[in-house]
Amino acid sequence: MDIRLSPSLLAWLRSFDAAARHGSFTKAAAELCITQGAVSQQVKQLEEWLRRPLFLRTPRALVPTPEGKWLAVVLRESFDAIESTLAQMRQPAEAATATLSCSPSFAMSWLTPRLGDFFRQHPHTGLRVFGEFHTLDRTRMVRDGVEAAVRFDLGGYRDLSATVFLDEWLVPVASPGFLANHARIDHPQHLRGEWLLHDGSAWDGADTYEEWQHWFGQRGVPPPPWAGGQQFNLSQLALGAALAGQGIAMGRAALVLQDIQAGRLVPLLGPCVASRAAYSFVTTTHPSPVMQLVRDWLADEAVRFCADRARVLAAPKNPAASNALLSI
DSSP states (O other): OOOOOOOOHHHHHHHHHHHHTTTHHHHHHHHHHHHHHHHHHHHHHHHHHHHHHHHHEEOOOOOEOHHHHHHHHHHHHHHHHHHHHHHHTTTTTOOOOOEEEEEEHIIIHHHIIGGHHHHHHTTTTTEEEEEOOOOOHHHHHHHHTEEEEEEEOOOOOOOSEEEEEEEEEEEEEHHHHEEEEEEESGGGGOOOOGGEEEEETTTTOTTTTTHHHHHHHHHTTOOOOOOOOOOEHHHHHHHHHHHTTTEEEEHHHHHHHHHHHSSSSEEEESSOOOOOOOOEEEESSOHHHHHHHHEEEHHHHHHHHHHHHHHHOOSSSSSSHHHGGGGO
């Protein structure tokens, strides 16, 4: 039988691949930037062309049939090979500027101040950093020309390579001015809900009160009512409010260590608590030589930072939460 990959058949296969990976026509449509109805129709056309069903359509999810699972594996391997080859072929002979996507607060507070050292070590290497924190997947990275990314999250990437290079410690911080204007705070139960400053999106999918909730849980103390505490969509904004004397923020050591060393923020109620999330370097299967340099440099910088952190802050009593992430 003569089977040719016509434009229509390729479109059907692309929609099927996305639907199989996400288990949802809606999520597949968001990835492909078309409507949910278009994805559903293209998959249906593929099934009619094959004369066999590829999905069992349940109220909650799409469940691949045995033939659907077989086709999904073959397609993913084929698309991975094509995407990897195209990514390598797009690299020009001369060194180009590499693009690194990075969580905004981490980029501003930790990465950017250290980039001068990177460029001194690699003066002929171009690196462009831009801040964003959307969820990553292989298709989006290839489409947007993003070679690698740094993310603060729980990991669990299925179609990308992710290496944890830095764990995180949580510690409440406040300005000296705020502490001077309030009664002494020497126990978690002294914290009042209206004082707390929240990063409402610590990572994609995190609960609004994730970091404070986790900190109180690790300290074995019930949290106060959350009502009244200010909320922000970036950790850097919550820390800015703390620097301005507006309350107490949950500080990530990577973001607050310089302010603590300079006396602009004061760590409270030590020791620190290990965060559930960590910083990962995320790439497609075959990162460019430039990105391999960036990955190695980040690992070296993280080692130096951890030594500084240990000299300034009291380490978590139970670091298992973050240590478990180092195997990702």
